[in-house]
Amino acid sequence: MTKEEIIQPENLVYAKPTLMNEVGMHYCPGCSHGVVHKLIAEIIEEMGMEEKTIAICPVGCAVFAYRYIDVDWLEAAHGRAPALATACKRMWQDRLVFTYQGDGDLACIGACETIHALNRGEKITIIFINNAIYGMTGGQMAPTTLLGMKTSTCPYGRTPELHGYPLNMTDMAATLEGTAFVSRQSVHTVAAIRKAKKAIRHAFENSMNGKGSNLVEIVSSCNSGWKASPVKANEWMEENMFKYYHLGDLKDI
Amino acid sequence: MSKIRGAIVIDTNRCKGCALCVEACPFDLLEITPKKVNHKGYTYVQQKDWERCTGCTSCAVVCPDGCISVYRKKEEA
Numbered sequence: 001m002t003k004e005e006i007i008q009p010e011n012l013v014y015a016k017p018t019l020m021n022e023v024g025m026h027y028c029p030g031c032s033h034g035v036v037h038k039l040i041a042e043i044i045e046e047m048g049m050e051e052k053t054i055a056i057c058p059v060g061c062a063v064f065a066y067r068y069i070d071v072d073w074l075e076a077a078h079g080r081a082p083a084l085a086t087a088c089k090r091m092w093q094d095r096l097v098f099t100y101q102g103d104g105d106l107a108c109i110g111a112c113e114t115i116h117a118l119n120r121g122e123k124i125t126i127i128f129i130n131n132a133i134y135g136m137t138g139g140q141m142a143p144t145t146l147l148g149m150k151t152s153t154c155p156y157g158r159t160p161e162l163h164g165y166p167l168n169m170t171d172m173a174a175t176l177e178g179t180a181f182v183s184r185q186s187v188h189t190v191a192a193i194r195k196a197k198k199a200i201r202h203a204f205e206n207s208m209n210g211k212g213s214n215l216v217e218i219v220s221s222c223n224s225g226w227k228a229s230p231v232k233a234n235e236w237m238e239e240n241m242f243k244y245y246h247l248g249d250l251k252d253i
Numbered sequence: 254m255s256k257i258r259g260a261i262v263i264d265t266n267r268c269k270g271c272a273l274c275v276e277a278c279p280f281d282l283l284e285i286t287p288k289k290v291n292h293k294g295y296t297y298v299q300q301k302d303w304e305r306c307t308g309c310t311s312c313a314v315v316c317p318d319g320c321i322s323v324y325r326k327k328e329e330a
Contacts, residue, residue: 001258001328002271005326006258006308006325007260007262007325008326012323013310013323014313014314014321014322014323015319015322015323016319016322020319023315024267024293027317029295030269030271030272032317034318035315035316038319040318043288091267108310153278158314173308189315190277190314193314229272230272230273231272231276235272252316
């Protein structure tokens, strides 16, 4: 059998989701954002919500997310995505509303909005990309930076005496009464990607069924910020990040 | 015995050469081009041995930029 015989439209088993635009993504090579964008596009397609989705962009690396997935997007002020999502969902109850935020946006600047939106039980989904660093602005320390981890603003490593302890937003969200589904996933292997897809799909379905607010954290790598190759960054993430940020579903009602 | 054969098509101009697919391939069939770059200046990935590809989609699933399309066909012996 020749290669040309296999490469026929009827034999296609996997391709870039059609909801993703052709424009090349601005993310660094090997960035986890791309995989999560792909998963979200696939899920929206599978749910048939292409025309009924409103997504909220954060400020951070994913600030240009509106270029890549062909649904309606709103651009929020820094950290204010859950507030904007609240307004959208209350106005258009039949829409799938989700925010896509990084750890600087969600856990630092927008910690108040996030906690309160989750606690109110807004029928939204928050996708939380946690790479333990401010990726866009040059790798500064974030609230989620691990103890001992070196960043450009703590070059000798994070110490509890000087910088306090890492903030675990997802554990905190699981204790709130308003949340319906809280999960922490990763996208570093094929198996992890499949699990993450299932979690995001469940969160989207929950928000459409009006069960409560949903938070899916994706523990991600930032190879540029961590000063490692994409493959090495994933290894570092497995060794260090997963010890503090345990993967799995924290709450599912 | 029938055998599952696979083939991939790589959008080399979209590829950034992150090599996550090289790691993900269970049969080690992919490699980064040593001395060629695409129009953005990135070295890109290519398949060094397509005969053994089963179309498992591992490379395409982990690709952050969605550069890889996977085709699969059953070969009757």
